[in-house]
Amino acid sequence: MLALLHTSPVHIPVFDALRDVAHPGLALRHHVDAGLLDRARREGPQAVRADVLTVLRRAVADGARAVLCTCSTLGGIAEDAADAAGVPVLRVDRPMAAAAVAAGPRVVVLAALESTLAPTRALLAEEARRAGRPVEVRTRLVDGAWPCFEAGDTDRYAQLVADAADAVTGADAIVLAQASMAPAGRLTATRVPVLASPAPGLAAGARAVRNGRPAVRRAP
The missing domain is CATH 3.40.50.1860 (Rossmann fold)
Known part of the structure; x- marks a missing residue:
């Protein structure tokens, strides 16, 4: 199962539709928290690092084999938390x-x-x-x-x-x-x-679920 971290519910039908066309059979679970983006805009992305990790760990506890963060503001924070989360965490962009x-x-x-x-x-x-x-x-x-x-x-x-x-x-x-x-x-x-970003990002997430490892790694 691939978990998706969104900061708006409008993304849910978009990614569900992409899944139905390009990745039938891929189980998706959506986690929406608009407050993460609101706080990141006010205080900077680092201010929500702990909250993002909490969401990631909850997704793993629910059975996620990988997590795709669809928020560009928070994508780097989510990627950096992959080791602590224990599963591949990818940014959609x-x-x-x-x-x-x-x-x-x-x-x-x-x-x-x-x-x-x-x-x-x-x-x-x-x-x-x-x-x-x-x-x-x-x-x-x-x-x-x-x-x-x-x-x-x-x-x-x-x-x-x-x-x-x-x-x-x-x-x-x-x-x-x-x-x-x-x-x-x-x-x-x-x-x-x-x-x-949605179509190639979801494809990367689907590969991470299949392979059990990140589809791409951050450059040094």
Whole structure:
């Protein structure tokens, strides 16, 4: 069984649908704690380290063979807790970051939350070191997007993100830093590859369940 740590319930049907199409038979168990993200935004991700570990251990006690963290702000904290949790713990955006680095050195990161920008930049730098490739990362906060998400206007949220992607120039890849941004990829007109995290992240989680070890490891 794969446990998923979310900070919004909107991710549950997204990952269930991906599982049904690409990984039938994979058992998922969802753990949602919006308070983790709220506190991380106020106090910094390190402030919720102990709480994240508590959630991970609860998931293991419930039978999880691996855990996938779908929150980009907390992904690094979750990964770092893998040894203490006793099972593979993966961040959903790492496979996406690896694909972005492989696409070329010019990567633009779009995010709806400022707290996501620094962890995503650090992740891209890790994957660039792992691949031995140069990377130049530019970031953009999509104005007005997060209030739409919080208000439940996911259509407007996705359109704002798509508009921001279509305005990008001089890039080899566009990274949608948050899993919730994935629907915007279907609305874009840009020829630049627009990368989202849910599908490759879930695939990595499924491999970890089968193999009993992390699908990817952090770069030194």
